[in-house]
Amino acid sequence: MTALTPLQSRPATVHSFMDAGSVRQCYERLLHGPDDADKQAVAQAFLQQCVGQAAALPLELPDTPTALQTWVEQHSAGVARQYAEYLERRKNAGPREFFTCKAHALYFLQAVAPTKLVDGAWLYGVLKHWHDHRFEGLLSTYLEELGDGNPSQNHVVIYRKLLAEHDLSDAPDIEDERYLQGAVQLALGYGGDEYLPEVIGYNLGYEQLPLHLLISAYELTELDIDPYYFTLHVTIDNASTGHAHKAIQSLLQLMPMEADREAFWHRVTLGYRLNDLGQGSRTIIESFDLYREVLDMLERKRPFGQHMHSDYCKFEGKTVNQWLAAPGQLEGFLTALQNKGWIKRHEDPQNSRFWTLIEGAGAAMFGVFSPYEKQLLHDWIAGDWTQEGAKKSPRRAHGAACEPQMPIEDPDVQSLQQTLRGQTPDAQMQTLMPWLSARCHSHPAGLLATRRFIELKSALR
Incomplete structure (x- = not known):
């Protein structure tokens, strides 16, 4: 390994990756293109800024690495206790606590996709140490993220399949900040040995089992969305023999024996705090506003539909084309549709004439809305009715039932x-x-x- 350079001695970056729109640019640059010196320079410049921000965040870790095993066990016990309390609330007829409707869950799957589609990337740089036994824990963790080459176990393949099942592959623009964690992971993978302590610390944090993973898996199943990606992480990240355990062992293996162990540990703690940059899963889940998402979706489609409707039907004196002619009118248009009875909120959407125009055999607007867009409209129209109907919805078996076939002529x-x-x-x-x-x-x-x-x-x- 190369000598570790103190963080404060690295050259300052000229361009701030935290400017509006540039986090995604950094993400795309690190994900695509050859593994060259320029990519490593971008990664290190980005990490320098991120580590500086992480230093200002509170620290949850114990004071010394020797206390980590106890800390991890206590964390796992706490998550298990909170999950048991959640299950008890649900058993006593409590509502879902994460996803208010299926559209909410699909929104979440889209929003976290930039991170999930580079799952494990922070460990890419350890591959070159395959001959060094001290890296075995990190290396085996990375290879397991890759499914050991089995497509039915490769985490990115699984998540792509999940997105494709719900036609979320071509999602609308995702907020720049939601690329931050994916960019951090990619940058750590290309940061080189210079950022090894931060990689170890990030790995230690990312591989701890979070409560939101358990609740997400439970509620996705209720909404008939395959939870396999999430349940897979519940099992492999366990603190007994899984990635959480390997993360501790890797740290202890790679801690310096004679060099400044305190400085190394400090940098590990900075890497751990990199996990807390940007919007976490809970924040993304809580940011969902169904009505706002419906309006934003319709606004994105408005320019394509403003000249496509006939003028024989008017709502409060305006044709559909007139309602769609300019931005900012869609809220009034939805109100007009309700006033005329074309949309009947808090009922089965089949009772709404508007819904029958976009869904079903012979629907006049068949194909105009994607499955996700239709789910938004369905759940908004259904409102309270959805919550009653969801309790009776059947469940289906989930999981990676079959292995995708490898293209022979690829x-x-x-x-x-x-x-x-x-x-x-x-x-x-x-x-x-x-x-x-x-x-x-x-x-x-x-x-x-x-x-x-x-x-x-x-x-x-």
């Missing part, structure tokens, strides 16, 4: 196989590692590369 797979032929095992390891990056590992060649990397690692040790 050109990247063929190219990688050809490149590996004739290479020495050590040369193969160098060829494989870029395919295990956040950009590549969920694709067929990346999955193949992950499996081959694991085979070679075992054979060469």
Whole structure:
């Protein structure tokens, strides 16, 4: 490993990645393109700013790493107790506490997608230490995030599948700040050994089991949304033998023996606090306003529909085209639709003429709204009726029931196989590692590369 440079001696960044719109730009730059020196420079400049912000956040960790195991056990016990209390409230006819309706849950899945689609990326940089036993805990954690090359266990593949099931792949613009945690993870993966203490600390924080994961999984199931991505993390992040346990062991393995252990631990605590930057899951869940989302969605569609309607039907003296002609009129239009009886709030949406125009066989506006957009309208119209109906909705079996098939003729797979032929095992390891990056590992060649990397690692040790 290279020597650790004190944080305060690093050059100041010229451009602030925290400017409006630039966090997503940083995220995209780190996710796409080759693994070159420029990407590492962007990662380190971004991390310098993030670590500076993290230093101002409160610290939850104990004073010394030797107290971590007890701290983790107490944290896990606390989460288990709070979850038991939640289940008791639900058993006693309490309402869902996270997701008010299915649209709310889908909104959440979209909002956290920038983070979930780079799951594990903070550990990408440890691959080059595959021959060093001290990195085994971090390395095995990363490979498990990648599903060990099995597409049905690869976390990004699972989340992409979840988004696709609900047609959320082409989501509307996501707030810039919601790219922050994904950008942090990508930057740590490219930050190099210079940021190793922060990587260890971030890993320690991210792999602790949070209460929101348990509640999310429970309520997604109620709303007939596959919770497998979330339940998978409940099991592998356990404090006994899972990623939470490995995170502690990795820290103890990589702590300096003679160098300044206190300074190293301080930087670990900064890395831990990087988890608290940006909007967390609870904040995103609480930010949902169904009516506002309906209005925003209709406003995005308004320019495409303002000349597409006939003029034979008027609402409070204005045609549909007139209602859609200028921004800021949609709230009044929805009120007009209610006043005329085309929308009947707090009833089965099938009772609303407007709903029958967009959903069902022969609907006049079939295909105009995406499944998520229709869910927003459905849940807003249904209102209180949805809550009553949801209690009676059937559940279905969830989970990764079948493994996606690997494309046999995938050109990247063929190219990688050809490149590996004739290479020495050590040369193969160098060829494989870029395919295990956040950009590549969920694709067929990346999955193949992950499996081959694991085979070679075992054979060469």
